[in-house]
Amino acid sequence: MSVEKKRRAAQAALAYIEPGMVLVSATGSTVAQLIEALKDRKIQLEGAVSSSRQTSQALAEARIPELDLNSAGDLALYIDGADEATAGAR
Numbered sequence: 001m002s003v004e005k006k007r008r009a010a011q012a013a014l015a016y017i018e019p020g021m022v023l024v025s026a027t028g029s030t031v032a033q034l035i036e037a038l039k040d041r042k043i044q045l046e047g048a049v050s051s052s053r054q055t056s057q058a059l060a061e062a063r064i065p066e067l068d069l070n071s072a073g074d075l076a077l078y079i080d081g082a083d084e085a086t087a088g089a090r
Contacts, residue, residue: 003029010034013079022072025059026080027052034079035062049075062066 001009008031017023017038025031025048035055038045039062047065049072050056059066 001030003033006030007037009034010037013036014041014043016077017043017045017073018076019060020046022046022067022074022075023048024072025050025055025056026073026077026078027055031055031079032058035059035064038062039065 006029009030013034014037025035032054035058044065047067048059049067049069050059054068084089
């Protein structure tokens, strides 16, 4: 998937993210695009649970607090990459 498509997938995911949420984020270039979009839009999250050092670093750079999965409580949303998509997919 092209970088532009990954950026668009990340932008589309923003519609599901509300201020104060706790997210769980996977690893990869689409998630990196999403973290950048969150930073650019200045969406204030309670925090995010990371699945890798790469994602942890991106969260730190975006000033999104990283939470431990065992103490995060209820998780509102899980974000993963978009390796494939179809025109009708939501």
